[in-house]
Every structure is written in structure tokens, then in C-alpha cells.
Amino acid sequence: MSYDEWFREDRLPHIYCAGCGNGTIINCTLAAVDQMGWKKEDTVFVSGIGCSSRAPGYILTDSLHTTHGRALAFATGVKMAKPAFNVVVFTGDGDMAAIGGNHFIHACRRNIDMTVVCMNNQIYGMTGGQGSPTTPRGCLSSTTPFGCAEPPFDLCELATAAGANYVARWTSYHVKELEKAVKVGLETPGFSFIEVLVQCPTAFGRRNKFRQVMDHVEFLKSHSLLKAKRDRMLDNHEHVPEDMFVVGELTKRNRPAIGVKP
Amino acid sequence: MTRLEFWQGNTACAEGALAAGCNFFGGYPITPSTEVAEHMAAKLPKKGGVFIQMEDEIAGIASIIGASWTGARSMTATSGPGFSLMMENIGFAAMTETPCVVVNVQRGGPSTGQPTMSAQGDMMQVRFGSHGDYAVIALCPATVQEMFELTVKAFNLADKYRTPVFVMADETIGHMREKILVPDSVEKTGRKPFISGTPPFRVTDPDLIPGFPAFGTGQHVHVTGLTHDERGYPAATNPKLHMALVQRLVDKIENARDDMADYDVVNPDAEQVFIAYGAPVRTVMQVMHDKKDNNVGFLRIRTVWPFPEKALAKFKNAKRFLVPEMNLGQIAREIQRHVKVPVVSIAKLGGELHTPADLVTALEEKA
Amino acid sequence: MKLSIDENRCKGCNLCTKVCPYKIFREGKKLNRKGVAIPELDRPERCTNCRLRNLYGRQLCGVCQLTCPDQAIHWVEEEPYEPHKVAIEY
Numbered sequence: 001m002s003y004d005e006w007f008r009e010d011r012l013p014h015i016y017c018a019g020c021g022n023g024t025i026i027n028c029t030l031a032a033v034d035q036m037g038w039k040k041e042d043t044v045f046v047s048g049i050g051c052s053s054r055a056p057g058y059i060l061t062d063s064l065h066t067t068h069g070r071a072l073a074f075a076t077g078v079k080m081a082k083p084a085f086n087v088v089v090f091t092g093d094g095d096m097a098a099i100g101g102n103h104f105i106h107a108c109r110r111n112i113d114m115t116v117v118c119m120n121n122q123i124y125g126m127t128g129g130q131g132s133p134t135t136p137r138g139c140l141s142s143t144t145p146f147g148c149a150e151p152p153f154d155l156c157e158l159a160t161a162a163g164a165n166y167v168a169r170w171t172s173y174h175v176k177e178l179e180k181a182v183k184v185g186l187e188t189p190g191f192s193f194i195e196v197l198v199q200c201p202t203a204f205g206r207r208n209k210f211r212q213v214m215d216h217v218e219f220l221k222s223h224s225l226l227k228a229k230r231d232r233m234l235d236n237h238e239h240v241p242e243d244m245f246v247v248g249e250l251t252k253r254n255r256p257a258i259g260v261k262p
Numbered sequence: 263m264t265r266l267e268f269w270q271g272n273t274a275c276a277e278g279a280l281a282a283g284c285n286f287f288g289g290y291p292i293t294p295s296t297e298v299a300e301h302m303a304a305k306l307p308k309k310g311g312v313f314i315q316m317e318d319e320i321a322g323i324a325s326i327i328g329a330s331w332t333g334a335r336s337m338t339a340t341s342g343p344g345f346s347l348m349m350e351n352i353g354f355a356a357m358t359e360t361p362c363v364v365v366n367v368q369r370g371g372p373s374t375g376q377p378t379m380s381a382q383g384d385m386m387q388v389r390f391g392s393h394g395d396y397a398v399i400a401l402c403p404a405t406v407q408e409m410f411e412l413t414v415k416a417f418n419l420a421d422k423y424r425t426p427v428f429v430m431a432d433e434t435i436g437h438m439r440e441k442i443l444v445p446d447s448v449e450k451t452g453r454k455p456f457i458s459g460t461p462p463f464r465v466t467d468p469d470l471i472p473g474f475p476a477f478g479t480g481q482h483v484h485v486t487g488l489t490h491d492e493r494g495y496p497a498a499t500n501p502k503l504h505m506a507l508v509q510r511l512v513d514k515i516e517n518a519r520d521d522m523a524d525y526d527v528v529n530p531d532a533e534q535v536f537i538a539y540g541a542p543v544r545t546v547m548q549v550m551h552d553k554k555d556n557n558v559g560f561l562r563i564r565t566v567w568p569f570p571e572k573a574l575a576k577f578k579n580a581k582r583f584l585v586p587e588m589n590l591g592q593i594a595r596e597i598q599r600h601v602k603v604p605v606v607s608i609a610k611l612g613g614e615l616h617t618p619a620d621l622v623t624a625l626e627e628k629a
Numbered sequence: 630m631k632l633s634i635d636e637n638r639c640k641g642c643n644l645c646t647k648v649c650p651y652k653i654f655r656e657g658k659k660l661n662r663k664g665v666a667i668p669e670l671d672r673p674e675r676c677t678n679c680r681l682r683n684l685y686g687r688q689l690c691g692v693c694q695l696t697c698p699d700q701a702i703h704w705v706e707e708e709p710y711e712p713h714k715v716a717i718e719y
Contacts, residue, residue, distance in 0.1 A: 004703075008484075011495060013699055018640035018665075023698025031695060041480040046328070057484055057496060062477040064331060065486035065496075066324065067354050073321035077328025077336070080312045081286050082478060085332070103324075106317040175648075175695040213642050 003027070003034040008060045015054060019213035021172030021198035022119050026055050026090075028175055029117050032182035033088065043086045046075040048100060051126045051200075052092035052119035069100030072107040072116070079114055079259040086186070086261075087114040093134040094124045097153050101133075108162030108191050111257040115185045115192040118155060121200035129203030136243075140207040155195050160251045165190030167251035171220040172198040174247065181249065190257030197224075197245065264443045271409045271435040272297035272339075274442055275365055276305065278413030279337050281448045284363070285311035286336035288325030290318055290344060293377040294433040295367035298339035319344035323351040323364065330362045331485060333476035335417055339365035341433075343374065345384055346391070352426055353392030354487045356511060359463075359472065361420035361453060365413070365429040367436035370613050379613020380433035382540050382588040388428050389567050395508050397515035399522060400428040400567035404543035406440035412564060418451045419522065423515055424471055430566065432588065434541040434615055456481065464492040470514035516568055523570035525563045532559030533581045534625060537597060539563040542586040545616040549625070552618060558625065566593065571600040584608055584624055586616045630679045630704045634667055638701035641665040645693045645702060651675045654693065674715050678704055 007030070016022050033043065045063040047053035048071035056063035066074045071089050079087045096104050096118055107114075123141055124130040131141040131148050134155065138147040159167045166188040168181040178196060185192030199205060199216035210216035225240070227248035233240050269277070276298045279287075287302040299315070306313040312329070316322045319340050326336035340348065345366045355362055370376030371383045384391075388400045399419050401412040413429055420427040456462070456473035462483040465472050475481035488496040489504045497503050515522075528550060529535075534557060536546045543562050550560055559577050563570060574583075574597065583605045585594040591607030598605040608624045610616050632653070645654040645668055653673050657666035673679060677690045682704070694702045 004700075007700060008482075013638040013640070013701075016698060019642035019644065020698055023700065024644075024696050027695045027697070027700065040482065041478055044477055054496075057486065060482050062331075062482060063484045064328065065484065065488065066327075067350050067487060070320060070324045070351065073316060073324035074328035076314065076316070076321070077286070077288055077325030077330075078332055078477065080288075080314050080325070081329035081334040081336070082332040085478060102317050103321055106321070172696075173648075175692055179695065213644065214647055217644065217647060 003030040006030045006034060006040070006060055008058050011058050014058050016051065017202040019199065019201040020051070022051055022055065024172045024175060025117060025119050025178070025196050025198060026058065028179040029088065029182050030059065031179045032186055035183055036086070036186050038086050042084060043088070044078055045088050045090065046071050046078065047090040048095040049126075050092040050095045050124070051121070052090050053095060055090040069095050069098070070103060071095065072100060072103040075114055076107060076110070076112055079112055083113070083259050083261055088186070089114060089116045091116060091118050093118065093120040093122060093155070094132040097133040097155055105158065105162040108159050108164040108193070111163055111165055111190040111255050113189050113191070113257050113259045113261065115182065116194070117182060118193065118195045119198050120155065120195050121198045121204055122152075123200055123204040125200050125203045129207065139204075141204070156193070156250050159193040163191070163255060164193045164251065165253055165255055165257060166192035168193075168249045169195040169197070169245070169247050171224055171247065172196060173217050173221045174224070184249070184252075188252070189260045190255060263446045265446075267442050267444050268439060269406055269442050270297060270437060270439050271403070271406045271431060272367065272437065273301050274406045274410040275339070275413045275429065275431065275436070276301035277444065278410040279363070279417070280305055280309060281410075281445070282335065282414040282417035283450055284335045284337050284417065285309070286326060286329035286334040287311070287313045287338065288316050288329065288336070289322045289338045289340065290316055292319070292341045292344045294369055294436050295339040295341045295365060297436070298365055298367070319347040320351060323348040323355070323362070326362045327351060327355050327358075327360045330360050331477050333478070335421070337363040337365065337417075339367065341367050341369045341377075342371045342384055345387065349387075349391045353394060353396060355426040356392065356396040356398065357487050358485050359424040359511070360426070361424050361474070362426050363413070363416045363420050363429065364426060365431065368430065368432045370611065376613050378433065380541060380588060380615065381611065381613065382430070382432055382592070385430065385566065385589060385592045388430055395512060397512045398426060398428060398567055399423065399515060399565070400430050401524070401564055402430045402539040402566050403435055403564070404540055404562070406435065406438060406442050408564065409435055410442060410444065414448045418449070421453045422451055422471070423518065424453070424474060425515060430540065432541050433613070461492040462494050463490060465510065470510050470517065519568040519570065520572065522565050522568060523573065524565040525561060525570050525573045527573065527576050528560040528562070529556055530559060530576045531579050532557050532577065533579050535559035535561060535577045535580045535583050536621070537561045537563065537583055537585045539566050539593065540588070542588065542616050545586065545618055545621055548618045549621045553622075569596055569600075574600050582606060584621070586610070586621055588615075630682050631707045632670060632673045632676055632679060633703050633705050634670075635701040635703065636661055636663075636667055638699045639665055639667050640699050641667065642698065643668060644696050644698065648692050648696045650690070650692070651677075680715060
């Protein structure tokens with residue numbers, strides 16, 4: 001397929017573990033980028049630190065692999081200095097929600113014209129599986145050996161509240177839906193945020209009864225609840241199970257944005 | 263042609279940046295550097311540049327590094343606490359060889375310290391603050407005129423050496439109003455052009471500086487803070503490559519020490535020699551003016567890092583170096599590394615400038 | 630068109646065996662020189678994209694390629710093109 005030409009072929013295969021879904025998300029993002037008809041020299045991929053943030057290194061455009069959590073601040077500099085560029089940010093849950101939380105809410109508030117794809121594996125993968133701000137309650141990690149006691153962040157709610165123009169959530173199982181969501185995000189002027197729940201067999205699955213990749217993907221598939229269905233359940237006063245998460249296009253609006261292509 | 267103005271140091275700094283063609287400013291308000299940001303906010307958009315107030319200093323320096331890679335001449339201004347926050351990304355700029363200018367209008371520390379008082383306590387932090395080995399360029403203005411000129415110079419050095427350059431002013435200079443002669447235009451040296459089709463971090467010139475492949479020129483450059491090879495690809499587990507890379511980053515600046523050296527020598531045959539940079543220069547000049555003693559020398563340093571050690575050798579008869587600083591002897595220790603005669607630190611904290619009497623007392627004290 | 634798995638890239642995660650609607654991919658048994666069991670293809674001529682891409686002139690399905698985290702699945706042109714008789718069970 002044509003998005004193949006967006007890869008730095010000389011760097012593949014990438015460093016992700018067998019079964020990691022980050023590669024899937026790169027595929028879906030590049031497929032969407034390819035449909036936009038953008039030129040490679042006008043497109044910049046930015047990332048911070050972590051598993052997710054290795055992604056721009058495999059993409060054949062100008063790419064900026066920055067310090068932990070600061071991807072959005074660097075991307076803001078790139079986009080404001082050259083609004084003609086198309087800026088896509090890859091980030092992870094630890095990178096964006098923990099150390100980069102401040103930059104995240106402010107990028108949403110500014111509604112700066114960029115698309116952020118957050119690979120949420122609910123754990124710090126690259127450092128070996130420590131609890132992150134999105135680790136669900138009760139889940140095990142190397143720093144929550146008795147189960148995570150803290151409630152997790154809902155990143156999409158956060159982005160919506162902070163003012164992002166487009167917010168969607170999918171999983172690494174929903175590849176076609178994810179591709180479409182990223183494409184809508186790229187087309188939307190202003191800040192677009194796409195959270196992708198992704199399996200991490202090495203750091204998360206191993207400790208949380210998803211020893212097989214399939215089990216984790218099956219969990220993501222069976223526990224995702226379409227927004228329309230959730231709304232219907234709420235209307236009918238039905239009980240929405242706590243372990244389900246909502247997927248779909250959660251926010252789409254047209255607030256004033258900055259850094260929009262002239 | 264020049265025109266005469268009566269400006270505050272921070273205004274002169276911002277005007278210097280504008281004259282040097284700065285077209286991106288990302289910053290965060292902090293006393294006593296705020297006027298730089300305020301002036302840029304008012305002037306930059308009218309010149310077609312971009313001013314953005316970021317959410318913190320970390321984001322401030324991050325945004326100027328991002329902007330620099332698009333080819334912009336970018337700058338931020340801060341003071342001690344913000345400077346501490348910037349440290350990680352300063353290392354990133356050094357590692358990725360990103361030209362950018364950071365103005366630090368120093369105030370009393372540590373911690374919140376004395377926001378409205380003057381100090382020179384960040385002189386070692388600017389050199390060694392980020393982790394790992396790297397080299398930086400730091401310039402210290404002592405007058406409002408120098409605030410303008412050294413800011414222009416900082417942009418030129420940043421572009422030439424592809425490194426973050428620091429204008430280490432202090433509250434005294436930043437908030438002082440003084441006569442200044444503003445030139446109509448200033449000299450601007452651009453970045454070394456990139457040879458299309460070559461690996462982005464390949465170095466062929468003896469100056470060890472690679473050409474600058476700006477984003478948007480179709481070079482598909484991968485910029486990473488990880489140890490990288492000449493293609494820019496991560497190679498963090500290659501010991502030889504890391505050694506070579508870090509050595510080159512340091513050498514490209516240290517080797518150019520003499521080119522960058524910027525100092526004035528007064529009375530080179532003197533036995534007692536003052537060495538000063540920044541605001542204490544003004545007190546030393548007063549003492550030199552009052553004493554009119556050929557046996558008292560003066561070395562006025564503008565480029566503090568890399569330290570111009572050859573300047574010390576100009577004072578062949580020196581028996582003693584006296585270093586007035588608004589810190590507890592940070593640069594005095596650096597000077598002592600290079601000379602055999604005693605170096606006396608005249609330290610003064612608290613935010614007030616040395617008085618001429620302070621210096622005269624130190625001068626007359628027998629070693 | 631013909632399905633092909635790049636042995637250098639495949640890490641043997643078997644995600645393709647889960648997502649293909651025709652169950653063309655089956656877990657591999659034999660390890661290759663990198664120690665990875667590359668999935669086997671079960672009657673790959675059933676693949677929608679293999680059969681109909683040239684007829685429709687666009688990418689069809691393609692879920693396995695999008696899902697493959699290691700960019701190992703591709704379609705290659707068959708030379709010369711041979712029409713297949715395909716039995717499809719539902």
C-alpha cells in the first residue's frame with residue numbers, strides 16, 4: 001500500500017516487542033496521513049520519550065524526538081514558527097499525562113492546530129512496567145505491586161474539558177476506525193486528540209493476566225463500548241459496567257484555533 | 263548611522279534580538295527578565311515574528327528549540343528559577359546542535375531568593391547545569407550598550423557554532439537605564455548551509471560543525487537527544503560513537519576558544535590585577551578611574567564561557583588577581599585553575615553592587 | 630496479487646491470525662533463523678485483496694496489513710497473473 005513509502009525502510013524492523021500494538025498505530029496514522037496528500041517535506045512528526053515516542057524515528061519525514069513529556073511544547077514551537085507545516089505528535093500515557101500533563105492541557109487550551117496520537121498502554125513500558133497515571137485501579141505493575149490504589153486519568157475527558165477541537169478514543173484492535181478517526185483529526189483545524197488503548201504484553205499483560213497477546217486484544221475488543229451505545233444505555237437508565245471504556249468520536253467542535261495553515 | 267536612545271538593559275536586549283533578526287520568542291514571565299518578553303510581545307508580531315507565552319520555562323525553551331529547527335532565529339529570556347527548569351532542554355539543544363539564545367537576567371538565589379535583587383550565581387550552572395559533558399557559550403554584558411551588542415553577538419555565535427548561547431546579564435544591568443547608541447543595522451552571520459543528500463550530522467570541515475538541515479527542506483532529518491550517528495539515527499549502545507559525538511560537541515566550542523574570546527586588557531604590566539565580568543565591571547572601572555595607578559591592572563571579560571585563559575597570560579608581572587563577583591567565587595575558582603599566583607575572590611551577595619571602597623580595601627590588604 | 634510475509638520483520642506475534650476475516654493466517658510451527666515462528670498461509674488465494682484488487686483498482690480489506698505491528702505483511706504482484714478458481718466458505 002502507498003503508505004509504505006512513509007517508512008524509513010532502512011530502520012525497520014523497529015524496536016517494539018513482539019505483540020506490541022504501537023506498530024499498528026503507526027500504520028493507521030500513516031495510512032491516514034497518506035490519504036491527506038501531504039508532502040513529506042511539509043510534515044513534521046514530534047515525540048517525547050518512551051515506547052510510543054520512538055515512532056517518528058521510523059517515519060521518513062523531518063522528525064523531532066525530544067525530552068520526556070515536552071513533545072507538545074516542542075511541537076508548539078515548530079507549528080507557531082511555521083504554520084504551513086503539518087504537525088503530528090506521537091506520545092504515550094506516561095509521557096503526556098504524567099510529566100507532560102501541563103503541556104497537554106495548555107496545548108488543548110490554545111487549541112493549536114496539530115494532531116496528537118496517544119498510545120495508551122496504561123503502563124511505563126520502556127522503563128520496565130511501572131504504574132502510570134492511566135493504570136486502572138487494582139492493576140499490578142512494578143511500582144504498584146499490591147494493585148494500583150489511585151484512580152486513573154480519563155485523557156479524553158481531560159482533553160475535552162481543556163478545549164480540544166476533536167477528541168476520539170479507539171483501540172489497537174479497531175484499525176479501520178482508528179485510521180478514519182486520525183484522518184478526521186488531521187482534517188480538523190485546531191487541536192485533535194486521539195487516544196488509542198494498546199496492548200503491552202511485555203510490561204502490562206505479563207502482570208495482569210494477559211500473558212498472551214490475544215487475550216489482551218480480546219479484552220480491548222470486548223470491553224470497548226461505542227459512544228452511541230453508551231449514550232443509549234444512559235438514556236434507558238441501564239447500568240454501564242465499570243470496566244468498560246467508551247470508544248468513538250467523543251468531541252468534535254469548531255472553537256477558534258491558532259497556528260492554522262494560512 | 264546610529265541613533266541615540268535612553269533604554270533599560272532589558273529593552274536593549276530585546277531590541278538587540280530584533281536587530282539580529284530574531285523571529286521567534288517563547289517565554290514565561292519571571293522577574294527581573296519580564297521586560298524582555300514584554301518588549302518582544304509588543305514588537306515581534308509587527309515585524310512578522312511570533313511571540314508566544316508558554317506555560318512554563320521548560321515549554322519556553324522547548325518551543326524555541328522546535329522553532330529553531332524550522333530555521334527561525336529563536337530566543338527566550340528568564341532568571342534563576344526558570345533557568346534551573348530549562349536545564350534538561352539545554353542539554354537537548356547541545357546534543358542536537360540546535361542554535362538558540364537564552365537570556366538569563368540573574369537574581370539572588372538559591373530557590374526564590376531575591377527576585378528583585380542582582381546576583382551572578384548562575385555562572386557555573388550555565389556551564390555545567392545539564393547532565394553529561396557538553397560545552398556552551400556564555401556572554402556577560404556590563405552596560406546597556408553591551409546588552410544590545412552581546413545579544414546580537416549571541417545570535418551570530420549560536421548560528422555559527424550550532425549551540426545554545428547564553429546572555430548572562432544580571433538584575434543591575436537588566437533594570438538600569440543608560441545611554442545607548444543604536445546602529446541602523448547589525449552584522450548577521452547565518453547558519454552553515456547544508457549539502458543536500460549527505461547524512462545530516464556528517465562533519466567534514468575542521469571546525470567540527472555540520473551544516474544545518476532545516477525542517478521543510480526535504481532532508482528528512484531525524485533529530486534526537488539520544489546518542490546518534492551521522493544519519494541522526496539513535497545508536498545509544500555504541501560506546502565509541504558516544505565518545506566521538508560528545509568529544510566533538512565539546513571540541514567544536516573549546517577549539518574555537520580564541521576566536522570567541524572577547525576581553526579588554528588595561529595596564530598589562532601591573533602586579534595587582536582585577537578581573538571582572540557583568541555588573542562588577544562598573545565598580546572596577548570607577549576604582550581604575552579614581553586611582554590612576556599603573557600598577558593596578560584590569561581584565562574585563564565579556565565571553566566568560568569558554569573561559570579566555572590566554573588573556574590571563576597577558577599580565578606577565580601579576581602577583582595577585584582580584585575577582586569581584588556577586589557570588590561566592592564561582593569564576594575565581596576557574597581563574598585559579600589557570601594561574602599559579604593567588605586569586606582573591608571578592609564575593610558579595612545580597613543584591614548590592616560592590617562599592618569602590620570594597621575593592622580598594624581588598625586591593626590594599628596584603629596577601 | 631499475492632500475500633507475502635517479510636521474514637526479516639515478522640516477530641511472530643500472530644495478531645494477523647486473529648484479525649483476518651478468512652482466517653488465512655495460521656500460527657506457524659517452524660522457527661526461522663531468527664527463532665521466530667512465521668505464520669503460515671492457509672489457501673491465501675481466498676484473500677479479498679488478492680482476488681479483487683486488480684478488478685476494483687483499489688485496496689480492499691487490508692486489515693492484516695494495518696494490524697501487523699511489524700509492517701511485515703504486503704501484497705506482491707504475481708508474474709504472470711493467473712486467475713484462480715476460489716471456493717469461499719462462509
